[in-house]
Amino acid sequence: MHTETTTSTDEQLRLAKDDFITQWGVIGNAWGISRTMAQIHALLMVSPEALSTDQIMEELQISRGNAHSNLRELVSWGVVKSVIKKGERKEFFASEKDVWKMFCTITRERKRREIDPALNVLIDCVQTTSEMDGPAVKEFHEQLVELCEFVQLASNVMDKVATAEESKALPLALNWLKSRKLTKVPEED
Amino acid sequence: MHTETTTSTDEQLRLAKDDFITQWGVIGNAWGISRTMAQIHALLMVSPEALSTDQIMEELQISRGNAHSNLRELVSWGVVKSVIKKGERKEFFASEKDVWKMFCTITRERKRREIDPALNVLIDCVQTTSEMDGPAVKEFHEQLVELCEFVQLASNVMDKVATAEESKALPLALNWLKSRKLTKVPEED
DNA sequence: TATAATTTTCAATAAATACTGAAAATATTA
DNA sequence: TAATATTTTCAGTATTTATTGAAAATTATA
Structure with missing residues (x-):
């Protein structure tokens, strides 16, 4: 041996x-x-x-x-x-081993933990500034509204993703992307 | 006075x-x-x-x-x-004040800093296991390929977002979502 | 060139986060 | 019920990350 x-x-x-x-x-x-x-x-x-x-x-x-x-x-x-x-x-x-289910689950949690609280804060700021006047206030208010609408949209997108019941739904929905070869991306130096 | x-x-x-x-x-x-x-x-x-x-x-x-x-x-x-x-x-x-431009910029950076390195690691793992045999290896290898394909897709999506030249392109592309009223989400306790 | 303004670095320290290990609490079996 | 297995908590410690403030380096002006 x-x-x-x-x-x-x-x-x-x-x-x-x-x-x-x-x-x-x-x-x-x-x-x-x-x-x-x-x-x-x-x-x-x-x-x-x-x-x-x-x-x-x-x-x-x-x-x-x-x-x-x-x-x-x-x-x-x-x-x-x-x-x-x-x-x-x-x-x-x-x-969980299904990558897409994992993704949906994490998305749902991130929305709940990170997006919703931020949205609430922004909505408060928007409301405070909507009751004030002057051009400088208006500019600030506009900026807040833009941020707010962005986060709102993120929140909506994440809701859709989170409730994509079938784990197969998303991969299909994202089919507008051609798959590429499995090639490494150049590393940083 | x-x-x-x-x-x-x-x-x-x-x-x-x-x-x-x-x-x-x-x-x-x-x-x-x-x-x-x-x-x-x-x-x-x-x-x-x-x-x-x-x-x-x-x-x-x-x-x-x-x-x-x-x-x-x-x-x-x-x-x-x-x-x-x-x-x-x-x-x-x-x-930068345009929220969408900000989003595109951050997406590009996150891809470069967070997604690409992860993808490289996963590709290495996939390649290592493709040269081995046995049913347990195959199962492991399959799991890695799924992860890898997911990250690859994320990478592609982020590329698209990052190069959405016009800051107006994305909001329009995401029009499939009806806008909701600016209402606070219930807080956690 | 010397002088002043400005930026950058970095050792020291503070603050936040992660981890250990053992004790306390809880649940299970005999 | 007592004995045992298992989970949970948490004070103490280690590690990592963030911040300070002053000295060094750089850049611009006279």
């Missing part, structure tokens, strides 16, 4: 997944999502099985508190669901 | 602008933009004139270094432009 010189398929797969998880963490970080949260999400996206908190802690080498709070956050965003396995006492977690 | 009991129009306007600037800072913060950067942006959006670094420092009560680096950042995003006033030695700054 001689020493294995090639990496086994399982090992290769594990390494590729680890790489993806790490990279997704970096991406998430660049997008303003905490590295750990992005990593948990990535791990669950590429896990055929739902995972327990302990498995996630083990895999990503993070503490229980960290795993716990990030899992709750992912669940609150709707991209991860808690799964009960029969015969098992603990909670398991599984990610 | 009796004491003024009502606030002057100028004072009212100043207060309304201050309020907007503060609120925009809060919104920006919720969107992952630093409070100060959002405030500078807001200030410039509602200033009829371009402002100097000193005026911005004074207005927002921030340090020179802070004002400086955030202004550079805003300029690098393309939403603020440096303006040279004749007879004046210092640099002045003015914000």
